[in-house]
Amino acid sequence: MNINNLQDRLQILLLGKVxxxxxxxxxxxxxxxxxxxxxxxxxxxxEMLFTHLPSALERMKEGEELDLPVVEAMxxxxxxxxxxxxKQQVSLLEEEWGGTLPQQEKVFLYxxxxxVISLNKGGxxx
Amino acid sequence: MKIVIGGQVExxxxxxxxxxxxxxxxxxxxxxxxxxxxxxxxxxxxYLGACHTGGGGALAMAIAMIGREKCETVSMPGRKPxxxxxxxxxxxxxxxxxxxxxxxxxxxxxIIHALKNKS
Numbered sequence: 001m002n003i004n005n006l007q008d009r010l011q012i013l014l015l016g017k018v019x020x021x022x023x024x025x026x027x028x029x030x031x032x033x034x035x036x037x038x039x040x041x042x043x044x045x046x047e048m049l050f051t052h053l054p055s056a057l058e059r060m061k062e063g064e065e066l067d068l069p070v071v072e073a074m075x076x077x078x079x080x081x082x083x084x085x086x087k088q089q090v091s092l093l094e095e096e097w098g099g100t101l102p103q104q105e106k107v108f109l110y111x112x113x114x115x116v117i118s119l120n121k122g123g124x125x126x
Numbered sequence: 127m128k129i130v131i132g133g134q135v136e137x138x139x140x141x142x143x144x145x146x147x148x149x150x151x152x153x154x155x156x157x158x159x160x161x162x163x164x165x166x167x168x169x170x171x172x173y174l175g176a177c178h179t180g181g182g183g184a185l186a187m188a189i190a191m192i193g194r195e196k197c198e199t200v201s202m203p204g205r206k207p208x209x210x211x212x213x214x215x216x217x218x219x220x221x222x223x224x225x226x227x228x229x230x231x232x233x234x235x236x237i238i239h240a241l242k243n244k245s
Binding site: 009012013015016017018047048051052054055056059066067068104108111112 | 134135157158159177178179181182183186187189190191193194202203204205
């Protein structure tokens with residue numbers, strides 16, 4: 001997926017009133033940050049993360065909560081060699097979002113970021 | 127009955143499970159976007175999708191294409207599928223169903239039976 005593919009997907013979600021403009025741009029910038037971090041032109045199998053992310057942002061806006069055993073899940077997440085990189089990407093998103101994301105949502109974001117980073121690290125260098 | 131399988135995860139497993147329940151049901155596996163488009167253009171009767179949280183990657187594109195009122199989040203982390211809720215959703219005209227991948231074995235039979243028994 002490249003930036004144009006993502007833009008098209010987000011445009012559909014925006015037009016369908018599934019996401020807001022804020023979420024549209026936050027997601028787009030998160031994608032650009034990850035591209036830059038990995039020095040890639042496109043990301044393989046990133047659709048799940050970048051559909052999950054705008055949905056999560058909307059969920060938080062609505063105050064919907066996920067029920068997840070955070071401690072056990074975090075134990076698993078921290079085993080990944082890409083955890084710190086995923087954490088950094090989520091922190092940057094949080095900074096831009098202007099608040100602290102719920103821990104349950106962060107765990108899912110860590111999982112998704114770790115998956116995408118591990119699939120793409122070392123491929124299609126820009 | 128034709129079911130399009132979208133969402134993000136467990137697509138092949140979902141198709142196999144549907145066929146196991148009723149081999150006469152026509153199924154097609156697509157990307158979330160193509161699956162939602164198939165619903166919009168009435169190439170399928172129902173949409174099933176899974177992701178890790180049940181609503182996001184599973185249903186986002188379907189909601190965008192056919193409207194929130196046609197979509198039902200069947201399960202989420204910590205919220206298991208509920209037979210009565212699924213039956214009520216089907217009776218109320220919902221045609222797209224999202225759930226978490228780990229609830230697949232409970233959610234799919236519930237949805238299929240509810241669709242087959244739809245009055």
